[in-house]
Amino acid sequence: MISRQTFLRAVVLGWGGERKVWALLERRTMMNGVEKTNGEDLATEEQLITPWTVSVASGYTLLRDPRHNKGLAFTEYERDAHYLRGLLPPALMTQELQEKKLMHNLRQYEVPLQRYMAMMDLQERNERLFYKLLIDNVEELLPVVYTPTVGEACQKYGSIFRRPQGLYISLKEKGKILEVLKNWPERNIQVIVVTDGERILGLGDLGCQGMGIPVGKLSLYTALGGLRPSACLPVTIDVGTNNEKLLNDEFYIGLRQRRATGQEYAELLEEFMTAVKKNYGEKVLVQFEDFANHNAFDLLEKYSPTHLVFNDDIQGTASVVLAGLLAALKLVGGALADHKFLFLGAGEAGTGIAELIALELSKQTKAPLEETRKKIWLVDSKGLIVSSRKESLQHFKKPWAHDHEPVKGLLDAVKAIKPTVLIGSSGVGKTFTKEVVEAMASINEKPLILALSNPTSQSECTAEEAYTWSKGRAIFASGSPFDPVEYNSEVFVPGQANNAYIFPGFGLGLIMSGAIRVHDDMLLAACKYHGLLSYILHAHLPPQ
Ligand SMILES: NC(=O)C1=CN([C@@H]2O[C@H](COP(=O)(O)OP(=O)(O)OC[C@H]3O[C@@H](n4cnc5c(N)ncnc54)[C@H](OP(=O)(O)O)[C@@H]3O)[C@@H](O)[C@H]2O)C=CC1
Numbered sequence: 001m002i003s004r005q006t007f008l009r010a011v012v013l014g015w016g017g018e019r020k021v022w023a024l025l026e027r028r029t030m031m032n033g034v035e036k037t038n039g040e041d042l043a044t045e046e047q048l049i050t051p052w053t054v055s056v057a058s059g060y061t062l063l064r065d066p067r068h069n070k071g072l073a074f075t076e077y078e079r080d081a082h083y084l085r086g087l088l089p090p091a092l093m094t095q096e097l098q099e100k101k102l103m104h105n106l107r108q109y110e111v112p113l114q115r116y117m118a119m120m121d122l123q124e125r126n127e128r129l130f131y132k133l134l135i136d137n138v139e140e141l142l143p144v145v146y147t148p149t150v151g152e153a154c155q156k157y158g159s160i161f162r163r164p165q166g167l168y169i170s171l172k173e174k175g176k177i178l179e180v181l182k183n184w185p186e187r188n189i190q191v192i193v194v195t196d197g198e199r200i201l202g203l204g205d206l207g208c209q210g211m212g213i214p215v216g217k218l219s220l221y222t223a224l225g226g227l228r229p230s231a232c233l234p235v236t237i238d239v240g241t242n243n244e245k246l247l248n249d250e251f252y253i254g255l256r257q258r259r260a261t262g263q264e265y266a267e268l269l270e271e272f273m274t275a276v277k278k279n280y281g282e283k284v285l286v287q288f289e290d291f292a293n294h295n296a297f298d299l300l301e302k303y304s305p306t307h308l309v310f311n312d313d314i315q316g317t318a319s320v321v322l323a324g325l326l327a328a329l330k331l332v333g334g335a336l337a338d339h340k341f342l343f344l345g346a347g348e349a350g351t352g353i354a355e356l357i358a359l360e361l362s363k364q365t366k367a368p369l370e371e372t373r374k375k376i377w378l379v380d381s382k383g384l385i386v387s388s389r390k391e392s393l394q395h396f397k398k399p400w401a402h403d404h405e406p407v408k409g410l411l412d413a414v415k416a417i418k419p420t421v422l423i424g425s426s427g428v429g430k431t432f433t434k435e436v437v438e439a440m441a442s443i444n445e446k447p448l449i450l451a452l453s454n455p456t457s458q459s460e461c462t463a464e465e466a467y468t469w470s471k472g473r474a475i476f477a478s479g480s481p482f483d484p485v486e487y488n489s490e491v492f493v494p495g496q497a498n499n500a501y502i503f504p505g506f507g508l509g510l511i512m513s514g515a516i517r518v519h520d521d522m523l524l525a526a527c528k529y530h531g532l533l534s535y536i537l538h539a540h541l542p543p544q
């Protein structure tokens with residue numbers, strides 16, 4: 001039985017509570033029958049035991065082991081004990097001083113991708129220092145290891161590829177996935193972030209080069225959620241790519257074929273999910289990330305009853321956006337039920353958020369879900385989703401086909417629906433035009449505008465545009481961060497509405513509570529109780 005108390009405690013502790021979380025995790029781990037010997041984890045009782053050998057690195061090997069390397073921070077004693085004499089220059093440099101030096105170096109780079117590469121080099125060289133930098137400078141480094149820079153990194157992954165990170169499972173490994181999992185050096189895996197690279201941020205199909213996403217997301221599990229890096233496994237499933245540019249790129253690192261679909265795709269995913277449970281047990285968390293929607297919804301539906309899984313783009317995003325909306329009510333006034341929502345984009349993020357809002361409304365007002373859904377409208381590439389389109393709609397859009405005459409563009413939809421909240425989840429940049437924002441501002445005293453699409457190039461509008469076009473009245477948050485904006489001698493600090501504000505705490509909650517399945521109530525609990533989720537409110541409060 002999952003303790004709601006434990007789950008909430010873990011979710012709330014997600015940010016900044018690393019030490020407490022580690023202690024709790026260790027206690028939980030001990031309770032599960034896992035012991036720690038010399039800092040190494042042993043397999044749980046549920047896991048298959050594979051005869052790995054563990055050797056203690058020393059000297060030259062130790063310096064090249066990112067998990068244990070300390071660089072110039074090795075003390076005199078350690079230099080003697082680990083055969084490091086002569087392999088390091090004489091100076092001792094504390095971790096703090098190394099951090100100062102690296103931050104100084106990082107700030108010299110003008111090209112964001114250079115910062116990304118420097119951070120990845122550090123992760124491969126000195127993992128503890130990497131996480132210290134990330135934890136101590138999270139606001140500055142989040143846009144480097146995560147959106148927007150990780151998007152560019154994925155696009156150029158082949159060219160910047162040095163040492164492989166994560167586990168690559170391609171069609172070539174069909175029939176051998178369990179063996180492939182055993183090649184990974186860590187045994188006590190608690191969370192896997194997996195992608196097939198077909199919808200990387202708003203950048204489309206990047207095939208095998210999507211690996212940057214699981215790697216980046218999992219670094220946040222450690223930096224923000226407090227999980228041990230050794231418990232995190234990034235996985236990319238390579239079934240090919242339909243991206244012609246990549247197929248013709250001599251530096252492309254993935255399978256050079258078009259995407260497998262149908263039974264071939266389903267069988268590979270089934271083998272992967274079965275192998276994961278067999279190798280790591282019932283309690284390993286699998287986070288689906290950046291799958292295209294034609295697979296994402298089906299995979300979630302198929303594996304939710306049998307595995308501990310959630311889809312970050314559908315469910316994590318929903319939770320974080322609902323949390324932001326609840327916080328924003330303190331600024332815009334009224335109850336959730338007093339608002340009307342319009343989405344541009346009716347895919348994973350859009351319909352996922354819409355469904356959680358409807359669920360929360362239903363809980364608050366006791367009205368049936370079919371009723372509360374009517375407060376929410378979505379526009380896709382063909383226009384407003386209305387009942388006359390129902391037959392031709394994908395299954396996840398059907399619940400949103402309300403009675404209304406057809407409306408083609410977003411501006412007309414805003415004028416027709418008169419929403420109080422406008423949410424962009426289309427993956428298409430610059431779609432919240434001046435006319436759209438002005439229309440929102442003419443309908444609402446404080447229009448709530450969320451431009452969720454990533455990376456920055458795909459944002460529906462910039463923070464500056466939202467504030468300027470609404471004459472400083474918009475409450476604005478975006479998926480990728482924007483700098484504060486000065487408008488009419490006032491400084492506006494935009495919020496960031498990104499699932500990164502919830503999945504590390506959410507995942508930690510699942511792991512600590514020993515959950516074996518994810519339920520909607522957990523998503524609602526996470527969004528209501530996560531202490532730092534009042535990001536919009538926080539961003540718009542006047543300076544103290
Ligand atoms: N901030 C955050 O935390 C998150 C942000 N995102 C971002 O949201 C975006 C969408 O992701 P996701 O929902 O998974 O993608 P999907 O592909 O599942 O959905 C995209 C939707 O946008 C619609 N669309 C595409 N082009 C247009 C257009 N020109 N006008 C109107 N609608 C359009 C599509 O319409 P149709 O169905 O007709 O093709 C589809 O309904 C991405 O940029 C992603 O980075 C995603 C998850 C989390």
Ligand SMILES: CC(=O)C(=O)O
Binds near residue numbers: 147200201499
């Ligand atoms: C943030 C995220 O998960 C996305 O853009 O896909």
Ligand SMILES: [Mg+2]
Binds near residue numbers: 201313
């Ligand atoms: Mg995603």
